[in-house]
Amino acid sequence: xxxxxxxxxxxxxxxxxxxxxxxxxxxxxxxxxxxxxxxxxxxxxxxxxxxxxxxxxxxxxxxxxxxxxxxxxxxxxxxxxxxxxxxxxxxxxxxxxxxxxx
Numbered sequence: 001x002x003x004x005x006x007x008x009x010x011x012x013x014x015x016x017x018x019x020x021x022x023x024x025x026x027x028x029x030x031x032x033x034x035x036x037x038x039x040x041x042x043x044x045x046x047x048x049x050x051x052x053x054x055x056x057x058x059x060x061x062x063x064x065x066x067x068x069x070x071x072x073x074x075x076x077x078x079x080x081x082x083x084x085x086x087x088x089x090x091x092x093x094x095x096x097x098x099x100x101x102x
Contacts, residue, residue: 005095008051008062011079021080022097040077041084041094044070048084061085 021037023030046065053060061083063074074084085100086093093102 004058005050005061005083005085006058007075007078007083008060009075011076013079018080021082037077037080037082038094038096040073041082042092044074044084046070046074046084047087050085 017033020030020033024034025031044065045067046063049062049064051060051062061078063071063078063084065071065074078084081097083095084092085095086102091102093100095101
C-alpha cells in the first residue's frame with residue numbers, strides 16, 4: 001500500500017514493556033506479552049476506520065466501537081505495536097511491529 005498507518009490517539013508507553021513486546025518469542029515472558037497484546041488487538045468489537053491526513057503518505061487509524069474501554073485497550077495495543085488495521089465479518093488484519101498478520 002505504501003502508506004504509513006498510525007493510531008489516531010497516542011498512548012504513553014513503558015519503554016521496557018515496549019522492548020519486551022519486540023523480543024517476541026525469545027523467552028517465556030516475551031511470548032506471554034506477545035499473546036497478551038495480540039489478544040487486546042484482536043478480541044474486541046472495534047471497527048478500525050482509516051482517515052486521510054494532510055500528508056498523503058500518512059493515514060490515521062480511528063478505532064470506533066460501543067465501548068470506550070474496548071477503544072482504550074485497542075489503542076494501548078496499537079501503542080505497543082499491535083495495530084488492528086482491518087476487520088470484516090470474515091477476518092481481521094493486525095499490523096504487528098510493521099508486519100501484517102491476518
